[in-house]
Amino acid sequence: MRGVTRTRATKETRVSVSLDLEGGESGEVETGLPFFDHMVAQLGKHGGLALSVKAVGDLEVDAHHTVEDVGIVLGEALAEALGDKMGVRRFASIAVPLDESLVEVALDLSGRAYLSYSVAFPLDAVPLGNPAFEPQLAEEFWRAFVTASQITLHVRSIAGRNTHHLLEASFKAVGRALRDAVRVEGHAIPSTKGTL
Numbered sequence: 319m320r321g322v323t324r325t326r327a328t329k330e331t332r333v334s335v336s337l338d339l340e341g342g343e344s345g346e347v348e349t350g351l352p353f354f355d356h357m358v359a360q361l362g363k364h365g366g367l368a369l370s371v372k373a374v375g376d377l378e379v380d381a382h383h384t385v386e387d388v389g390i391v392l393g394e395a396l397a398e399a400l401g402d403k404m405g406v407r408r409f410a411s412i413a414v415p416l417d418e419s420l421v422e423v424a425l426d427l428s429g430r431a432y433l434s435y436s437v438a439f440p441l442d443a444v445p446l447g448n449p450a451f452e453p454q455l456a457e458e459f460w461r462a463f464v465t466a467s468q469i470t471l472h473v474r475s476i477a478g479r480n481t482h483h484l485l486e487a488s489f490k491a492v493g494r495a496l497r498d499a500v501r502v503e504g505h506a507i508p509s510t511k512g513t514l
Contacts, residue, residue, distance in 0.1 A: 319340070320338065320339040320340055320399045320400070320401070320500075321336075321337065321338035321339070321340065321368070321399065322336075322337055322338075322395050322398045322399045323335065323336045323337075323395070324337075324391050324394050324395040324398065325391070326387060326390060326391045326394075328383075328387065330375060330376050330379075330383040330384075330387070331373060331374065331375035331376070331383050331384055331387040332373065332374045332375075333371070333372070333373045333375075333384075333387045333388055333390075333391045334370075334371070334372045334373075334391070335369075335370070335371050335388070335391045335392050335394075335395045336368070336369070336370040336371075336395075337367060337368070337369055337392070337395040337396065337399055338367065338368035338369075338399070339367060339396075339399050339400070339500050340368070341366045341367060341368055342368035343368060344359070344362050344363065344367070344368050344369050344370065345368075345369070345370030346370060346371075346372075347359045347362070347369070347370070347371045348371065348372050348373070349371065349372075349373040349375070349384055349385075349388060350373065350374065350375065350377050350384065350449065351377070351381055351384060351385070351447060351449055351451050352447045352448070353446040353447030353451040353482075354381070354384075354385060354388075354447070354451050354455075354459075355371075356447075356486075357456070357485060357486065357489045358371055358388065358392075358489070360486060360489040360490050360493060361489045361490075361492060361493045361496075362493065363493065364489075364490045364493030364494050364497070365492075365493035365494070365496045365497045366493075366497040367493075367496070367497075371388060371392070373387065373388050375387065377449050381449060381450065381451060381452065381455060382455060382458060385451075385455045385458055385459050385462075386458050386459065386461075386462045387462070388459065388462075389458070389459040389460065389461070389462030389463040389466065390462045390463075390465075390466045391466070392463055392466075392467075393462060393463040393464065393465065393466025393467035393468075394466045394467070396463075396466075396467040396469075396496075397466065397467045397468055400427060400467075400500065402507065402513075402514075403427055403429075403507055403508070403514045404502075404505070404506070404507055405502040405503060405504040405505050405506065405507075405508075406427060406499065406500055406501065406502055406503075406504075406508060407498060407499055407500070407501045407502075407503050407508070408426060408427050408428075408499060408508040408509075408514070409424075409425070409426050409427075409499060410424070410425055410494075410495040410496070410497075410498035410499035411423060411424035411425070411495060412491055412494045412495050412498070413476065413491070414487050414490050414491035414494060415487065416483045416484075416486055416487040416490070417480065417483050418477060418478055418479055418480060418483065419475065419477060419478030419479075419480060419483035419484045419486075419487045420475070420476040420477040420478065420487065421437065421473065421474070421475050421476065421478070421484065421487040421488045421491045422472075422473075422474045422475075422476055422491070423471070423472065423473050423474075423488070423491035423492050423494075423495045424471075424472045424495070425469055425470060425471045425472070425492070425495045425496065425499055426469060426470040426499075427469050427499050427500070427514060428468070428469060428470045428514060429468050429513070429514040430468065430469075430470055431464050431465045431467075431468050431469065431470070432464065432470040432471070433457075433460055433461050433464040433465075433470075433471050433472075433473075434471070434472040434473070434474070435457045435460055435461070435471075435472075435473050436473070436474045436475065437456070437457075437473060437474070437475040437484055437485075437488060438475050438478075438484075439453050439454075439481050439484060440479055440480075440481060443481040444481070446481065446482060446485075453481050453484075453485060456485055456488065456489075460473060460492075471492070473488055473491070473492065475487075475488075
């Protein structure tokens with residue numbers, strides 16, 4: 319009932335996302351950026367989501383278009399899967415460690431797009447994977463995801479020195495918070511306005 323497939327095609331990218339909030343078997347994440355694939359897979363796994371992502375983009379230009387467009391399509395899929403948000407828990411927060419790193423996430427399925435992203439990477443942070451994933455692209459992914467899904471998301475690093483650990487803890491934390499927030503536990507829309 320809360321499963322959707324969304325696609326987007328531009329001159330820069332072609333993206334397809336299959337998402338089921340009820341979970342199940344996840345498929346592959348293939349974007350041409352192995353490190354980003356790993357991060358999006360973490361989001362699905364720790365979010366308890368059945369998630370598949372296929373993207374082909376102009377990586378010879380830059381990874382930005384691919385990362386941003388995956389965020390857009392995934393956000394659109396989340397919004398569609400949530401529907402009118404009847405009975406969802408709505409709010410969730412968690413702090414997730416990964417070795418020396420600790421990342422705190424809070425989110426609200428508010429119907430209002432807002433991103434607060436404060437993840438401090440080491441000064442000597444380098445791109446990860448081949449083709450390279452620049453650490454700052456994570457913020458662009460989350461901004462696109464938040465805008466398309468119309469949620470409020472706060473991501474903040476509390477501790478950490480390893481760029482991989484900081485990014486992975488971030489994706490895992492958002493996944494765990496999403497798992498809690500999308501859970502249906504009532505029969506009404508969780509807002510005094512009567513809509514989200």
